[in-house]
Amino acid sequence: MQDIENRDDIYRLVKLFYKKLLNDADMHHFFIKFSNEKELESHLNVLVDFWSNILFYTGEYRKNAMQIHIDIHKENPIQESHFNTWLSHFNNSVDSLFSGEKAHVIKSRALSIATVMKIKTSEQ
Numbered sequence: 274m275q276d277i278e279n280r281d282d283i284y285r286l287v288k289l290f291y292k293k294l295l296n297d298a299d300m301h302h303f304f305i306k307f308s309n310e311k312e313l314e315s316h317l318n319v320l321v322d323f324w325s326n327i328l329f330y331t332g333e334y335r336k337n338a339m340q341i342h343i344d345i346h347k348e349n350p351i352q353e354s355h356f357n358t359w360l361s362h363f364n365n366s367v368d369s370l371f372s373g374e375k376a377h378v379i380k381s382r383a384l385s386i387a388t389v390m391k392i393k394t395s396e397q
Contacts, residue, residue: 276373277328280321286379287320290366300358303349327382328375338386339393346394356387 277283291313294300307313322333345351363383367376 274370274372277367277371277375277379279329280325282371283321283324283328284317286366286370287317287324289370290363291317291320293362293366294359297358297362300355300362303345303351303355324379328379339390342390343393351390351394353391356391360384360387 275282277286291304291307294304295307307316319334319336322331323336323338325331326334342351360383364380367380
């Protein structure tokens with residue numbers, strides 16, 4: 274199995290990941306606005322920018338991901354179980370497609386991000 278090497282690989286990853294999220298009864302409500310194919314495609318490209326920046330230091334992502342999720346939490350509270358499910362789907366998606374250093378890095382960074390988001394949303 275190959276490692277994550279480029280934007281196309283990240284796109285494959287986030288597309289699979291969101292398929293899992295949208296089909297998960299406990300998670301679907303957070304992603305309902307992405308049920309429209311056009312909205313989903315736009316969001317997936319933002320995620321590719323985000324993860325490309327993390328893995329390849331591209332500078333393509335310029336939004337505040339933390340604030341976006343804090344705002345989501347205010348409207349629709351994110352529970353610890355949601356973070357755990359998010360991480361599980363993310364890690365399973367990575368593991369089903371990739372192995373190697375970048376695959377390890379992206380899972381490690383996802384855990385760090387989820388941990389910080391969990392802390393930040395609990396402060397709200």
